[in-house]
Structures are given as structure tokens and as C-alpha cells.
Amino acid sequence: KREGTFRAIREIIIYLLFLSILWMIAYTDRTPDTYLMTKAVRNIVVKARGAKGIAFNHITRASEFWEWTDTTLVRGLYGHRWYNGQAVGQVGFTAESYLKLVGKPRLKQFRVE
Numbered sequence: 109k110r111e112g113t114f115r116a117i118r119e120i121i122i123y124l125l126f127l128s129i130l131w132m133i134a135y136t137d138r139t140p141d142t143y144l145m146t147k148a149v150r151n152i153v154v155k156a157r158g159a160k161g162i163a164f165n166h167i168t169r170a171s172e173f174w175e176w177t178d179t180t181l182v183r184g185l186y187g188h189r190w191y192n193g194q195a196v197g198q199v200g201f202t203a204e205s206y207l208k209l210v211g212k213p214r215l216k217q218f219r220v221e
Contacts, residue, residue: 152184177215185213 154164157180164180167173 153181156180156184 157163162172162176164176167176
């Protein structure tokens with residue numbers, strides 16, 4: 109009976125140790141710039157208007173989506189000019205010039221019933 113109690117206490121302590129390590133990994137090293145980076149990406153991609161003035165939230169047809177992709181999304185992902193008008197010398201940064209692209213962007217289609 110005593111062994112069962114010690115085994116249960118040991119398992120609870122190990123489980124609590126596991127949860128504390130998991131918590132530390134999940135919630136530490138968060139930067140306060142996360143909000144600003146999310147806002148910058150949202151401004152580049154979602155809120156920006158393409159050549160025809162269509163924002164992402166107002167797209168209703170496939171042709172509008174591809175027009176928005178060609179004009180707004182590609183220009184937002186691959187900036188060609190700095191904020192002062194000079195040409196970009198570094199490749200791999202977004203139009204905001206402080207977000208680094210890692211890999212190629214991919215479009216994924218979700219079907220909703």
C-alpha cells in the first residue's frame with residue numbers, strides 16, 4: 109500500500125515537472141514586437157488595395173482574386189523600393205524591409221461546406 113502511494117506521488121511530481129517545462133517552452137521568449145509584425149503583415153497583404161482598388165476583404169470573384177494576387181500580394185511580399193524610393197539591394201525581405209521571407213510563399217485552398 110505504501111509503495112503504491114509513493115509511486116503515485118512520484119508520477120504526480122514528474123507530471124508537474126513536465127507541465128512546468130512545457131509551460132516555459134511555450135510562453136517564454138515572446139517579443140513585444142509580435143503585435144507590430146502581425147500588423148505590418150496585415151497592412152501589406154490584407155488591407156492594401158491593388159491596382160483596381162480592391163482590398164482582400166472585398167474580393168468576390170476568382171478574377172478579382174488573381175488580379176489582387178498579381179498586383180498587391182506579390183508587391184507586398186517582394187518589395188522593389190525602400191521607403192525613400194531607392195532600389196532594394198537585398199533579396200528576401202518583404203516590402204516593409206524588416207520581415208524576412210523564409211522559403212517560398214504558398215497558397216492553400218480550404219473547402220468549407
